[in-house]
Amino acid sequence: MENLLQNLMSTEDLADNFKESKPSYNAQEALDEANRCLYCYDAPCITACPTGINIPSFIKKIASGNLKGSAKTIMEANPVGASCARVCPTEELCEGACVLNDSTKPIMIGDLQRFATDWAIKNEQVLFKKGEKNGKNIAIVGSGPAGLSAARELGRMGYEVTVFEGKKEAGGLDTHGIVPFRLPKDISLWEVEQVENVGVEIRTNVEVGKDIFTDDLVLNYDAVMLAVGMSKVPKLGIEGEDLAGICDAIELVEETKNKNYSAEFAGKRVAVIGAGNTAIDGATTSVRLGADNVQILYRRTEAEMTAYEFEYEFAKQEGVEFRWLTAPKRLIGDNKGYLKQMECVQMELQETGSDGRRRPVEIQGSEFLIDVDIVVKAIGQTRHTHIIDAFGLEHNGGVVKVDPETYLTSNPKVYAAGDAIFGKGIGEAMVVSAAQQGKETAYAIHQQLVESRTECV
């Protein structure tokens, strides 16, 4: 039966499942929606956007047919604005702030942003120019949203910027970590190209700490920015974790971004551990790979889950089941080393812990078994602690400590932004926040280098 199902799902079928799921606006839809915008003064959508995109302005430019100007307004404020059009929790940001929430319905800002940036992508627009060289050079470690945004701004200001990227392709989370049916890789790679267009050199397949030494970076560059994001999903720390059939949600998504669609999921029973946005990605990816049954196991309840509301809704629509107050205890394999069952335990919530959330505690004797072929881990991400340590930076469990104003680390030449500084109750994990931090880091670096130059004179 399983083999039959595998055979039934052709590669084309699978590829179709991973195409961008939401259709883009056609020109008429975009025009109609753009014409609904009131063009507010001191518009709350601008304030609600972490990168401060002048939203009424870009929307009016769609309405007037000035799509190049519209895309430029978006990308000016947000160097990863095409990705953000797809991945931002707009209901909580710009669209949530739209004044029309109080009269009719909010403007679909994300869809309009996608329309304008898609136009720029299709028409191969180059929106920004490199600045006149100022003789200073900057190294950026990591080419995700924070690194790219900083690089773009520094390039425009005339810095010679080199971005070091360990993977084969640049773009970080947007390129590798967000499910392709929400954010196709091409979109992120176009943003990378836009950054290269301002003279930024992106050196891929270079692992800092291995292929190039951190000391050399600090020595050879006027400033270094650490934008390494986060790493793999940690181990569950339970028995049976080495069985065949256990995988990492981040790696699973990355495979599909590279158009490698695993044949292992077709007809299978999949359990995803965790209830953040990555868990949703792991679950919906499993569905699209042909899994027969996909359930998300979470040791807390719906109220505590960290996934965005729209992600949760999306997963439910995809047929993903949710088991609340359930934690894995043991993974059980067959005699060939393949996962067959998982022992789980019921949890209950007790008093509020130090992180402000109620603490889940096992209910004694409530263990039970579920039949499962694949377990997808999505219980958070580990940190690139070895790189942070190689730079000798102060950190808190892998979260780099920075000055919140300047993003300067404990090393006066090294800055950090993005997911590398997110966690332990500080900051925001959104792509759009990383983009803004990247911009702010660039301005802070510029400020410091300009100031030091003034002092020399």
Add this chain to the structure above:
Amino acid sequence: MADISINFAGIKSPNPYWLASAPPTNTGYQVQRAFEAGWGGAVWKTLGEPVLNVTSRFGAHSFNGQRVAGFNNIELISDRSIEENLKEIYETKKRFPDRAIIASLMVEPKREKWHEIVKRVQDVGVDGFELNLGCPHGMSERGMGAAVGQHPDLVEKTTLYAKEAAEVPVITKLTPNITDITTTARAAERGGADAISMINTINSLMGVDIDTWNTIPNVNGMGAHGGYCGPAVKPIALNMIGECARQQDINIPISGIGGISTWQDTVEFMLMGSGGVQICTAAMHHGFSIIDDLVEGLENYLDDKGIASISEIIGASVAKYTDWSHLDLNHKKVARINNDICINCNKCHIACEDTAHQCIDMLTDKKGDGYLEVREDECVGCNLCSIVCPVDGAIDMVDLTPTEPPMSWNNRQSALQMLNN
């Protein structure tokens, strides 16, 4: 149910809605479809010496996604033979005896030409004539249409010629492409017109294509001015009707034309002195079925107001339309913002701040929420904020209790004169 039938200068119609002389009344087939849908009357597309038309012919003004805010055409009068038209008029009238059929006519301003066509058309049985002295394009280059309508003496003469031969009411249709329409209205009345209709279309060029640099519309790359109509011309038409209606020496009925699209527009035109209305662009945009809502909306309006017959509203607002010098200088109106309805788009603030009198403040309440407030002592009551406000009821324009008796500019000037004497 209120009575919405009209008797316009002796022409009876079950409702005040006539199709204006234009493409929708080109053939018997079209007019009969309109009558089936419920239109009260039709002014047949202008008869005269058949013409040759060009392609293309129409252009429209779209605004922020709203199509046909304005419309123009360079089509001429009927390009079909008079025989054909007369046969269809006869058939249509026979099928719909209770509807008004008015024949629009246009010939050179010569007595014999007018006598000839009036008699010929009269013979098939029409309820009235409308003299097309307003068509601004094409025909005017041949000494007809607006070329006649712009000369009060020719308006008077032409009307007289038609009246000499006509046994049914004659309506003289006026052009707005003139400095003072009351002059030609008086001329028509002197010529014996039973009524006037206004406005014909306004000279216009719809646009220039910014890619080809051709005019819109264009005929093989060349354009000529056309007649502008549609919702955008409504205020111009309404003023011209009001100006004529309020003249003591103009005492013939007015058929209102110009941008009427809804039953509300109809009520406005009739309040300002129209005895009936003519519609074209709205039908061209949406088809004849719009008559359903035009009729029903009007009936419901009258019923809601407790008005038994539409004749009671004709001209009811005319006395309220006057010269600026009669307006009360002591009246004070101010804007008031209802913060429970306001959605905080701040459009009133920026409109006032940048382009009016800088009297709407953006403030923050104790909870940190923004709100807007008018400094009433500096508000001049200009209406701009309430015009740009996108939410009904968020801004009221409030009449303040008068502190001084009314005083117009004229009152003031005569009071000053008395003091000086």
